[in-house]
Amino acid sequence: MTTQEETRIIPLNPPVAAIADEQQQKLADETWRKSIPAQVFLNYFFAINYHIQENDDALGGLQNLPFFRSHQAELTDADVAALTKMLHTSWSTEYALRATAELGDENFLRNALHWTFPQAYHAIWSGLQAFLYTTGVRSNNGQLMRREVGRLVVKNAYPRPVSFYAAGAYGDFSIHRLPLAGYKAGLHIASKEIDAQAQVGQFLRTTRKMQAQWTRAQVQTNPNTAIRSQKTGRPLDKWTAAHWQQITWRLGYTTIFDLLGRLRISQTSREIERYVEADIDFRLFHASLLNIVSYLNGVHETYVAKALGLERYRQLVAELPLHLQAGFVQERLRTRVEPVLAPTPPSAPALATEAPHYRMAA
Numbered sequence: 001m002t003t004q005e006e007t008r009i010i011p012l013n014p015p016v017a018a019i020a021d022e023q024q025q026k027l028a029d030e031t032w033r034k035s036i037p038a039q040v041f042l043n044y045f046f047a048i049n050y051h052i053q054e055n056d057d058a059l060g061g062l063q064n065l066p067f068f069r070s071h072q073a074e075l076t077d078a079d080v081a082a083l084t085k086m087l088h089t090s091w092s093t094e095y096a097l098r099a100t101a102e103l104g105d106e107n108f109l110r111n112a113l114h115w116t117f118p119q120a121y122h123a124i125w126s127g128l129q130a131f132l133y134t135t136g137v138r139s140n141n142g143q144l145m146r147r148e149v150g151r152l153v154v155k156n157a158y159p160r161p162v163s164f165y166a167a168g169a170y171g172d173f174s175i176h177r178l179p180l181a182g183y184k185a186g187l188h189i190a191s192k193e194i195d196a197q198a199q200v201g202q203f204l205r206t207t208r209k210m211q212a213q214w215t216r217a218q219v220q221t222n223p224n225t226a227i228r229s230q231k232t233g234r235p236l237d238k239w240t241a242a243h244w245q246q247i248t249w250r251l252g253y254t255t256i257f258d259l260l261g262r263l264r265i266s267q268t269s270r271e272i273e274r275y276v277e278a279d280i281d282f283r284l285f286h287a288s289l290l291n292i293v294s295y296l297n298g299v300h301e302t303y304v305a306k307a308l309g310l311e312r313y314r315q316l317v318a319e320l321p322l323h324l325q326a327g328f329v330q331e332r333l334r335t336r337v338e339p340v341l342a343p344t345p346p347s348a349p350a351l352a353t354e355a356p357h358y359r360m361a362a
Contacts, residue, residue, distance in 0.1 A: 038278030047199035060160030073307040090126035127300040134307035150253035166204040166254040170212040170244040298336040
């Protein structure tokens with residue numbers, strides 16, 4: 001018996017379905033590629049929040065800091081009025097940020113980045129201004145405030161979860177109070193403390209690099225400060241490590257407040273559009289921002305309350321505008337400020353007929 005060999009017919013054109021699948025895959029890959037910058041930015045702020053949550057305990061809190069225990073201020077009625085105005089600005093901005101995060105759906109939150117970025121930044125910045133006011137720094141100059149708060153971070157004025165910072169000259173940065181910051185940061189949301197510290201460390205390095213480059217540009221475009229060639233007398237285009245060392249003092253320290261400053265920079269540049277068009281978890285982004293804002297504002301409010309005196313601060317909170325009443329400000333007073341400034345007294349003796357119920361310190 002003879003067998004006839006089958007002839008395989010290879011189509012010249014692939015099936016339409018295969019072409020469609022390939023195009024969809026290419027589109028998905030392109031969307032992911034475009035989303036990487038936004039995903040990294042989300043990773044950074046999620047990592048900051050993760051690090052705060054993991055390290056927010058009594059041992060690393062304000063009450064254990066010598067700087068906080070010695071903090072005091074002589075404040076006039078005019079000073080109290082100025083502080084009240086700053087706090088109201090901070091709280092009203094945080095109120096708007098919370099309203100967006102709570103009421104918006106995914107698509108709304110995506111487009112809301114245009115204003116939630118600056119809201120998060122200014123909510124913290126106004127609270128910081130109030131804190132600095134009680135230390136004697138009574139200015140709204142951004143560069144001065146940045147330098148002063150950097151100095152305070154280094155002096156251990158802030159709780160452990162946000163006391164990290166970067167220092168050093170370009171090409172020789174050092175990260176402090178983040179022992180795991182030297183590990184390689186991944187492209188995924190942090191699931192362990194090592195991931196969070198690696199990503200925060202990378203955020204510090206990239207931010208300080210930007211600060212150094214911006215400072216160099218400012219120095220070199222000013223005829224009075226430019227570093228010049230000894231041969232030609234013209235401003236140098238190429239710098240050595242020694243040249244970078246000469247401007248290190250101008251950088252100050254890079255802290256969490258500089259990282260938050262990236263929100264303001266992003267909001268005022270084309271960079272914001274990349275975030276809006278990205279395929280990332282916008283609810284997680286907003287939740288992370290809101291938690292960071294709440295934590296730092298709680299720190300600053302506790303400092304202000306200590307400077308004012310707890311009773312005076314309670315009165316200030318009791319007289320809040322209508323939209324701020326019975327909300328997050330009172331909740332932070334109860335859970336963050338009072339436990340530090342008015343710790344729970346010891347329980348009454350067991351033999352007492354009707355022992356009072358004291359709230360445990362948070």
